[in-house]
Amino acid sequence: MSPDTLLRISRRPEPRALRLHDDDPVAVALTPLVCGESFDVGDVRHAARDDIPRGHKVALRAVAAGELVRKYGEVIGVATADIADGAHVHTHNLGFHEAGSGSVRARQPRPVAESGGPAPTFEGILRADGRVATRNFIGVLSTVNCSASIAKLIAAQAEAAPSVAERADIDGVVAITHAGGCGLAADGEGIRLLRRTLLGYARHPNIAAVLIIGLGCEVNEIGPLVGSAELGATPVRTMTIQDSGGSAASVRAGVAAVVELVAGLPPTPRTPIPASALTLALKCGGSDGYSGLTANPALGVAADLLIAQGGAAVLGETPEIYGAQHLLAARATDPEVAERLLRRVDWWQEHVARDGTTLDQNPSPGNRRGGITTIAEKSLGAVAKSGSSPLQAVVDFAEPVSGPGLTFMDTPGYDPVSVTGMIAGGATVVCFTTGRGSVFGSRPAPCLKLATNSEMYARMSDDMDLDCGGIAAGKATVEEVGRQIFELVLCTASGQRTRSEALGFGQEEFVPWQRGVVL
Numbered sequence: 256m257s258p259d260t261l262l263r264i265s266r267r268p269e270p271r272a273l274r275l276h277d278d279d280p281v282a283v284a285l286t287p288l289v290c291g292e293s294f295d296v297g298d299v300r301h302a303a304r305d306d307i308p309r310g311h312k313v314a315l316r317a318v319a320a321g322e323l324v325r326k327y328g329e330v331i332g333v334a335t336a337d338i339a340d341g342a343h344v345h346t347h348n349l350g351f352h353e354a355g356s357g358s359v360r361a362r363q364p365r366p367v368a369e370s371g372g373p374a375p376t377f378e379g380i381l382r383a384d385g386r387v388a389t390r391n392f393i394g395v396l397s398t399v400n401c402s403a404s405i406a407k408l409i410a411a412q413a414e415a416a417p418s419v420a421e422r423a424d425i426d427g428v429v430a431i432t433h434a435g436g437c438g439l440a441a442d443g444e445g446i447r448l449l450r451r452t453l454l455g456y457a458r459h460p461n462i463a464a465v466l467i468i469g470l471g472c473e474v475n476e477i478g479p480l481v482g483s484a485e486l487g488a489t490p491v492r493t494m495t496i497q498d499s500g501g502s503a504a505s506v507r508a509g510v511a512a513v514v515e516l517v518a519g520l521p522p523t524p525r526t527p528i529p530a531s532a533l534t535l536a537l538k539c540g541g542s543d544g545y546s547g548l549t550a551n552p553a554l555g556v557a558a559d560l561l562i563a564q565g566g567a568a569v570l571g572e573t574p575e576i577y578g579a580q581h582l583l584a585a586r587a588t589d590p591e592v593a594e595r596l597l598r599r600v601d602w603w604q605e606h607v608a609r610d611g612t613t614l615d616q617n618p619s620p621g622n623r624r625g626g627i628t629t630i631a632e633k634s635l636g637a638v639a640k641s642g643s644s645p646l647q648a649v650v651d652f653a654e655p656v657s658g659p660g661l662t663f664m665d666t667p668g669y670d671p672v673s674v675t676g677m678i679a680g681g682a683t684v685v686c687f688t689t690g691r692g693s694v695f696g697s698r699p700a701p702c703l704k705l706a707t708n709s710e711m712y713a714r715m716s717d718d719m720d721l722d723c724g725g726i727a728a729g730k731a732t733v734e735e736v737g738r739q740i741f742e743l744v745l746c747t748a749s750g751q752r753t754r755s756e757a758l759g760f761g762q763e764e765f766v767p768w769q770r771g772v773v774l
Contacts (some may be wrong), residue, residue: 272296272313275547275726276328281312281344283326283544283626286726293571305343310626310690310708311543312344324349327547329579331632344628351578351615351629360571372580375564378749379528380460384488386757388424388460389683389748391523392699393419393428393513396457398477399436402496406430406468407762416514424523425463428513429698431456431765436475438774445771450480452653452767454554457486463523464490466509471497484586504535525750531565533748534656536642536682536700538571540670543690544626545707547636549736550688550723554705555642556737557686557744562644562660569656569682570641571666572675573603577614578631579638583663587646597648599665617668640688652768653679660738670695671766674702684748686740694718696760701753702707703743720754 271294272282282296283601285524288303293300296315307313313328318338323330334709338344365432378387397406410430413419419428431453439445453475457465465486477493493510499505537558558568570576576583580600587593615630627633634762647660650728653676656662660711673678674685678700686698690707692715704710709724721743725731747753755761 270295270729272301272474274394275326275548278328279325280314280316280318281326282315283548284313286307286310288555289503298576298658301341304339304341307343308626309710310588312349314338314340314342314344316340318344322441324353325548326632327635329582329631329635331578331635332629345492345626346623346628349628351613351631356673375745376527377530377532378525379532379534380523381526381528382460382488386460386487387528387683388463389465389750390426390461390699390701391424392426392458392461393516394431394457394465394699395428395509395513395663396431396453396465396467398434398453398467398475398480399432399473401470401473402433402468403434405496405502405505405509406432408506409466409468409513410762412506413510413513420515421770422517425517425520427698430762432762433765433767434438435568435767435769436469436563437473439474440772440774441474443771445769445773446475448652448770449475449767452675452679453480455655455681456699456765457491458489459678459681459699460683461487463520466516467491467493467513468505468509469493469495471495474722490519502503508722510715529564530561530564530745533561533684533744534567534569534680534682535561535744536569536571536674536677536685538670538674538677538685539637539640539688540576540695540734541623541689541691541693542625542636543707545724545727546627546688546690547632547639548707549733550690550705550707551636551639551728552733553723553726553736554640554688554740556734557642557740558640558661559642559644560738560741561744562642565659567656567659567662568641568644568663569662569677569680569683570638571664572637572668573598573599573665574607574614574617575630575637575668576600576615576634576663577603578629579634582635582638583641583646586643586661588638592649594644596646597661599649600698602621618761623718625690640686650680652676656680656682667768669766671764674764675766676768684744686744688723692718692756694758694760695764695765696753696755696762698761701747702755702761703740703753704755705740718754 274282335350336348395410403487406696407430410428414428584593666676685702688705701721706719712722
């Protein structure tokens with residue numbers, strides 16, 4: 256998919272169907288097509304042979320069984336039956352094609368046109384050690400599931416304590432809890448990955464101070480956890496339920512510890528900070544046939560704009576770049592970066608094969624109802640979120656995103672796990688595109704939800720932060736909406752609350768990736 260392909264979608268009267276590349280034998284239905292009715296694509300008139308839902312594919316010519324089918328100019332699958340001009344193209348006649356991933360070919364990144372004027376800034380929080388925050392939370396972090404309930408009670412009661420509630424510069428007290436921490440090898444992959452994730456949250460710029468609470472006998476003990484990494488200038492208190500005298504006593508002690516931590520924090524005013532200090536997580540969930548046309552490429556423009564200012568963007572979801580990995584690898588700044596990316600895709604193929612499945616099982620039932628047929632089609636749309644900037648680095652799950660530019664993080668596609676990894680890696684704002692609809696939140700990093708289509712935006716307006724559907728309707732260009740997203744990111748980083756924050760979401764979505772043996 257050429258970086259400019261979707262940017263050519265400009266203001267125009269709304270068509271009934273949209274062809275994305277001259278080589279594509281399919282178009283995307285932008286309105287429901289009824290069997291027998293005519294529709295135009297360019298100067299050619301077609302007749303729908305089936306009822307075709309909005310967001311689904313319609314054939315623009317006859318396609319023979321066994322022929323490769325393209326969308327965005329890239330292979331998305333192979334015809335499993337003869338397909339007539341005007342027919343619905345979906346799971347009944349299109350299957351995944353293993354060789355559809357293409358080959359790595361060099362491609363020059365598309366420069367983002369700058370509007371001139373002063374460099375963009377946001378009203379951020381500057382920590383004593385130089386880190387930059389977009390929110391100011393106190394964390395209550397459980398080492399193990401056994402302390403999760405106590406951590407939640409402490410967070411709720413501490414947040415309501417007068418001396419905490421009256422601090423206008425504190426955004427809240429967040430319980431960071433999970434389902435693991437014990438029943439795993441003391442020196443295996445699972446414990447290393449969990450500790451890296453927990454520490455990524457404990458030292459996250461948006462966490463002003465943290466209370467770490469354990470049961471007292473778990474594998475993931477507090478001592479090795481805290482002693483295994485630098486927590487910088489973040490004030491830390493620790494306690495165990497067993498040593499504190501049980502549940503009720505632990506809640507009292509924990510609330511007192513949080514109150515003490517807050518009392519020791521100096522006022523944290525917001526101050527103008529260059530956009531280059533931001534790290535933006537790029538996520539899609541509940542994708543549909545519009546995702547690759549509207550919100551995802553627009554988010555890619557926003558990512559390019561941020562990177563052009565010296566900021567960082569991180570893309571994850573390795574199973575959801577499968578079939579499009581060659582496009583990312585072609586943008587790598589170094590052959591080793593490209594090779595590292597491709598090795599992670601190979602690992603995932605082997606990983607799912609051990610369970611007797613394939614990566615093409617990834618598109619969910621909702622994805623398929625929204626018009627996505629194969630993993631390659633989903634991946635081509637998902638990769639559009641990364642824009643066209645060079646790929647600077649590939650990191651493992653929850654590893655720090657240490658430099659500017661575009662970084663790829665190896666994560667599952669599952670929304671809470673993927674975002675958990677990127678926040679642990681340092682993301683301070685999350686952009687989450689969705690076509691089917693999502694109610695995701697992600698404390699301590701604010702999460703903006705970008706609707707791919709206007710119908711869903713209207714139906715779930717309490718959960719959506721921006722409607723990107725005007726791109727498909729011809730009311731705006733991809734670049735125009737991308738600049739809207741960039742400005743919205745700056746406003747959010749400055750303290751403007753997202754829809755999910757207004758609803759109080761974000762405490763249940765911390766889900767570390769559980770790898771290794773569970774004993």
